[in-house]
Amino acid sequence: MKLIVTGGAGFIGSAFVRMLLSRSDAPSVTVLDKLTYAGNLENLEPVAKMPGFGFVRGDIADLDAVNQLVASVQPDAIVHFAAESHVDRSIESPGAFFDTNLRGTFTLLEAARRHKVPRFVHVSTDEVYGSIDEPHDADEEYPLHTSSPYSASKAGSDLLVKSYFHTFQVPALITRASNNYGPYQFPEKLIPLMISNALEGKELPIYGDGMQIRDWLYVDDHCRGIEAVLRKGREGEIYNIGGNCSLPNREVVDRIIAQTGASRDQIKYVKDRPGHDRRYALTTEKLMRETGWEPQMDFDRGLAETVNWYRNNRAWIDRVRSGEYQRFYDQNYAGRGVAS
Ligand code: NAD
């Protein structure tokens, strides 16, 4: 099997590539990645010398470059992870979200259509369902209700994928996963930010009252779910992938404090995220029923592995925190102050 994996230098894409290439029957994998602030070739170092691995630096929104790559690789499938993925950044500066998440997805779909790529897996998010009141959970038919420029751009890309399936018969499938955590996650999202700040004795900035609920999915479970969809999913279908682990943010921070030995005095309640979704919740029954997939990682064990990884990889954190990330970090937190 020959795959093109977009965004394969990011957090989840690199975990997917490492998972596939660590096997004896590894497929050939060509990663297409622009290497934005979130893309890091170090994430691919464990597999960089494997015979089936290739890397191309490029923008998924560049149609000529994408066409050229697809024509030369002639992949059996494109697995599309590349995106601008951080909600706070989409609030600060939405433009890149539409360039990459909408135009980039459109460009890949055009290339898939033109070169008759046999399978196209679009990696999306439960964030497209928006905030869901208890006791409801979103299944794949749940209406889209987007709150942030990020989720709007992802919902738009999902609709584009569906349109290319219905109109041009591009054999596409969509996955919608809940919040991922694990090693190699850029320390701007809740769990890696809290772990690295906890280990460094810094503040732990909780937005609003910290009672927002997310469903936590270990990154390797997510990657196995995407592989299950790639191999066994039905074309034109959407598959939710959840971790079956709903927790309020406060509880997540408490568990990080317990595992890192940080102090509760480090917690700081800061001004809330504008348009902040209160609760994400989804059902994963369809994926389980059709493919046999289920999440395997218990949250406390996954968190312990993640904490250990960040403890042992301080140099990685220092390197990704330099430059552009530092500027964003300062801007995002400087204006927040303490919540009233
Ligand atoms: P990430 O931000 O860690 O990585 C994104 C990758 O895409 C980076 O390597 C970056 O360089 C690359 N990229 C960005 N713009 C590009 C462009 N124009 N051309 C080529 N490459 C580009 O993201 P992630 O957390 O690994 O998320 C991967 C995918 O999974 C995204 O589509 C995201 O929407 C989706 N998702 C993420 C989560 C989560 O909790 N992180 C949950 C559900 C779904």
Ligand code: DAU
């Ligand atoms: O649900 C899937 C989505 O999960 C993915 O599609 C996104 O790519 C991914 O970034 C994530 O989005 P969230 O907005 O849920 O993740 P984030 O880690 O930014 O925030 C998780 C929760 O923690 C959210 O309620 C906001 C809160 N938070 C976040 C940060 C960074 C804080 O309280 N303090 C913080 O410093």
